[in-house]
Amino acid sequence: MVEDLAQALLEIIVNSISAGAHNIMIQFIVSELNNDIILQVEDDGKGMDAETIERVTNPFYTSRKTRKVGLGLAFFKGLSEMLNGSFRIDSEVGKGTTVRMTMEKNNIDLPKQGNLGEMMMIALHSGPDCEFTFTYQYNEARFDFDTKQVKEILETNRISDPDVLMWVKDFINQEVERTQTEVL
Amino acid sequence: MKSLEDLKRMRASVQKKMEMRDTDKDYRVVVGMATCGIAAGARPVLNRLVELTGAGEYSCTVTQTGCIGMCKYEPIVEVYDKEGKKTTYIFVNPAKAETILERHIGKGEVVTEYTVDSISDERLGN
Numbered sequence: 001m002v003e004d005l006a007q008a009l010l011e012i013i014v015n016s017i018s019a020g021a022h023n024i025m026i027q028f029i030v031s032e033l034n035n036d037i038i039l040q041v042e043d044d045g046k047g048m049d050a051e052t053i054e055r056v057t058n059p060f061y062t063s064r065k066t067r068k069v070g071l072g073l074a075f076f077k078g079l080s081e082m083l084n085g086s087f088r089i090d091s092e093v094g095k096g097t098t099v100r101m102t103m104e105k106n107n108i109d110l111p112k113q114g115n116l117g118e119m120m121m122i123a124l125h126s127g128p129d130c131e132f133t134f135t136y137q138y139n140e141a142r143f144d145f146d147t148k149q150v151k152e153i154l155e156t157n158r159i160s161d162p163d164v165l166m167w168v169k170d171f172i173n174q175e176v177e178r179t180q181t182e183v184l
Numbered sequence: 185m186k187s188l189e190d191l192k193r194m195r196a197s198v199q200k201k202m203e204m205r206d207t208d209k210d211y212r213v214v215v216g217m218a219t220c221g222i223a224a225g226a227r228p229v230l231n232r233l234v235e236l237t238g239a240g241e242y243s244c245t246v247t248q249t250g251c252i253g254m255c256k257y258e259p260i261v262e263v264y265d266k267e268g269k270k271t272t273y274i275f276v277n278p279a280k281a282e283t284i285l286e287r288h289i290g291k292g293e294v295v296t297e298y299t300v301d302s303i304s305d306e307r308l309g310n
Contacts, residue, residue, distance in 0.1 A: 007222055156199055167186060167191065174186050
């Protein structure tokens with residue numbers, strides 16, 4: 001059950017925050033030439049050992065204590081496989097984790113893109129002490145967002161202010177749309 | 185059009201708000217944002233809460249938490265008062281979130297009809 005791609009990405013980002021990451025790099029890359037979409041989240045959190053990586057895509061694995069099933073990563077692995085893509089986790093204990101999923105773009109089962117501005121807003125709200133970069137690429141056009149830049153302009157380390165979060169949401173959605181329609 | 189220039193204009197007011205410590209707020213509003221919450225519609229709920237608290241008229245902070253452990257009642261919003269007393273609202277949507285802000289945070293009255301204690305067992309599927 002993946003409603004949209006923004007939801008899938010958000011869940012991977014939330015995993016990174018839970019893993020104690022300080023820096024989280026998020027990429028959403030659409031290529032018409034390759035007919036694919038690549039979603040990637042790279043973090044410098046606590047990482048996982050080989051055995052844990054094996055287990056995380058099992059729906060009955062979770063690190064949480066409140067319920068016995070995890071589901072998140074299992075869904076995304078299933079989704080990318082259904083869409084003739086791939087799902088890959090690279091991780092090293094103490095270094096961090098990279099989750100990368102690829103999907104076929106022109107596929108009837110491809111979920112819609114979803115609200116990426118809202119996704120970043122929720123991510124920033126969820127991990128107020130993390131630094132985030134977000135890259136959206138559509139063919140050759142590209143948009144980069146960096147929380148460090150926002151903090152620099154605001155001259156504060158705390159950007160969990162509601163007005164800032166709403167700006168982030170609107171700004172990212174606007175720039176994503178612009179990137180998609182940019183004529184090259 | 186949104187631009188980085190907007191942030192420069194917001195700088196003074198954001199810094200001023202940041203000086204007020206969160207502990208001075210009367211309430212803490214917590215939204216469950218695990219897979220279960222998100223799948224049930226917690227994203228627009230959080231969105232609305234953040235949007236409505238931006239003006240600063242409500243004395244509360246809005247934060248996120250993971251799975252609360254009652255997945256089938258999601259989206260769940262918990263309101264903590266200064267004494268740490270918790271009220272659990274279940275099956276919340278953006279409209280209910282707005283009501284909770286208005287009545288609970290704004291006027292200090294619990295919105296009884298949305299709490300986990302008052303929704304019938306039948307509705308809960310028990």
